[in-house]
Amino acid sequence: MVSKILIANRGEIALRVLRACKELGIPCVVVHSTADADAMHVRLADESVCIGPPPSRDSYLNIHQIVAACEITGADAVHPGYGFLSENAKFADILEAHGITFIGPTAEHIRIMGDKITAKTTAQELGIPVVPGSDGEVKTEEEAIKTAAEIGYPVLIKATAGGGGRGMKVAKSADDVIEAWSTARTEAAAAFGNEAVYMEKYLGKPRHIEIQVFGDGEGNAIHLGERDCSLQRRHQKVWEEANSPALNVEQRMKIGQVCADAMKKLKYRGAGTIEFLYENGEFYFIEMNTRLQVEHPITEAITGIDLVHEQIRVASGGGLSVTQDEIHFHGHAIECRINAEDARTFVPSPGTITHFHAPGGLGVRIDSGVYQGYKIPPYYDSLIGKLIVHGRTRVECMMRLRRALDEFVVDGIKTTLPLFQDLVDNQDIANGDYDIHWLENYLASKPA
The missing domain is CATH 3.30.1490.20 (ATP-grasp fold, A domain)
Structure with missing residues (x-):
């Protein structure tokens, strides 16, 4: 097992990784810009290092500063979260050259899947259906x-x-x-x-279905089912579900096995997500993300497997903790991405949170690094937290989500909570009858 992990990210994902480190008994270091000095992950970390001013290029994208932070603190591994440097092959190469473990795939696999043309060709060679x-x-x-x-x-x-x-x-x-x-x-x-x-x-009314995969880098790989990420605005995911309302068990296991077999051939290491457009019973590969996804908690909810624990285990050479036969899917989960944005115009809304109350209860999880009095900086992505709800059935999950949304209070800034309160009461959503164009059409139909 690695001895100390540096978390090269910010916000809710930095806090998510930090929690995993603490549960595994691994000391962790966080880096931060001057704008994030009061962030929750900075407060809770064993050590923190300021790596630059607010602009990402001068801090969270500054490879040399991050490597220096590793050397100063003695961190022997880096978890990149998602975004920023998580799919940067150069970063992975530089860490390896410094004897630092990159908690992710090899630089070669990042390069292959980072170029969409090469990724599509590779997918075809691995037996994955393509558009x-x-x-x-x-x-x-x-x-x-x-x-x-x-x-x-x-x-x-x-x-x-x-x-x-x-x-x-x-x-x-x-x-x-x-x-x-x-x-x-x-x-x-x-x-x-x-x-x-x-x-x-161009497919007319497809759904966006993605398969969570995991490999040990030695030719062993598994899949952990699918997520339906069809509710999108400007190609950005807003609401995600696991499992998809559009698939049956046979379809789920068949495409999952295709993806797992492909990762075995590739000798892929760590977490990855293979994304498809799905229409008329057919899957068409669009890309692979060689990192942890924002929506990974809903996979954790239906499988009971901590994906960050698994990432750290694989990066440490421990292999996969489960076999495909040991993975079982339980119930239904939905994630809503709560952004610091106006729910109608989607204009960012940075500022101070004057009151914050998170919902709770059975099957409710909040991944967020904000708190009452926290100032949302204007420099970064507007995601402030994720509401993840799990139920024994999709109907139970939707009822629980409605209740949790009504409990959620964030004052002082505008958020997208009202949008989700609308969606949870929509009949198309209740029926699971939507595609990747549904949300934009719905928003366009609403009076200004």
């Missing part, structure tokens, strides 16, 4: 026209290094394709410093 599309980068207008005609309209043009919906455009006909291709390239260059784009079939 029909271009063989690689679409480099010219002529190639864009030809490829789109071969795939069939509508088509989706995506940045190879993309994420968060940037560098992503839909062309519904031949008249649209050149403008969409050009715009996607421009956005990709501005957002990622890489203008390369590729093209794939």
